[in-house]
Amino acid sequence: MAENIMVVVAHPDDAEFGCAGTIALKVKEGAHVTYVVCTDGDKGTPDPSLSPVRLTQVRKGEQWCAAGVLGVQEVVFLGYPDGALEDSYGFRQDLVRLIRKHRPDIVFTMDPYRHYQLHRDHRIVGLVTMDAVFPYSRDPLHHPELLAEGLEPHKVKEIFLFSSDNADSYVDISTTFETKLNALACHESQMRSLESWRSLMTEWATVFGEKAGVPLAEGFKRLEMRK
Numbered sequence: 307m308a309e310n311i312m313v314v315v316a317h318p319d320d321a322e323f324g325c326a327g328t329i330a331l332k333v334k335e336g337a338h339v340t341y342v343v344c345t346d347g348d349k350g351t352p353d354p355s356l357s358p359v360r361l362t363q364v365r366k367g368e369q370w371c372a373a374g375v376l377g378v379q380e381v382v383f384l385g386y387p388d389g390a391l392e393d394s395y396g397f398r399q400d401l402v403r404l405i406r407k408h409r410p411d412i413v414f415t416m417d418p419y420r421h422y423q424l425h426r427d428h429r430i431v432g433l434v435t436m437d438a439v440f441p442y443s444r445d446p447l448h449h450p451e452l453l454a455e456g457l458e459p460h461k462v463k464e465i466f467l468f469s470s471d472n473a474d475s476y477v478d479i480s481t482t483f484e485t486k487l488n489a490l491a492c493h494e495s496q497m498r499s500l501e502s503w504r505s506l507m508t509e510w511a512t513v514f515g516e517k518a519g520v521p522l523a524e525g526f527k528r529l530e531m532r533k
């Protein structure tokens with residue numbers, strides 16, 4: 307059966323930076339991929355003349371563009387304000403609801419344990435996603451209100467954390483590196499120049515590639531969830 311994958315990120319563009327090469331590869335292999343973008347990214351501009359409402363529209367369009375390039379089938383926007391994610395019951399419930407509904411085998415998210423200089427939204431999205439996978443999606447007595455919605459418990463098999471200081475699992479993205487860049491190119495509102503992104507992505511992928519013994523790779527901290 308085709309793999310069912312969910313990618314949970316804080317902002318439009320996070321997934322493209324962190325795991326788009328791997329996602330493009332998985333889609334080619336037949337995976338079904340759902341992106342969950344938790345905030346609108348409505349503070350992501352140095353231009354004070356751009357209103358948060360307009361920026362939300364722009365960034366949603368950019369995320370759909372990137373999903374189209376990668377072949378990601380579904381994009382869910384949770385609509386939290388940029389910079390305002392909290393480790394709250396409501397946010398966790400949103401993620402548990404989506405995990406129980408979409409029933410992914412693998413969840414990709416941002417490593418919340420990266421040291422220093424970590425965007426607060428990235429830390430919180432990683433923490434709450436890990437909690438939502440285990441134990442809250444898995445154990446039936448958590449979130450009984452979701453059972454009432456007909457959403458049964460679900461066991462995710464693996465978590466892949468990206469932007470990690472402790473990567474231990476590498477995916478060869480040599481054949482999808484250009485697709486990753488094309489997906490990143492959709493995020494025009496965030497870009498100074500595509501060339502600077504190309505050189506940064508090449509640098510990251512080369513470092514991981516050296517560890518994996520391939521030209522270009524993405525690196526993850528991989529967690530196999532206990533049965």
Ligand SMILES: [Zn+2]
Pocket residue numbers: 316317320425428
């Ligand atoms: Zn971000």
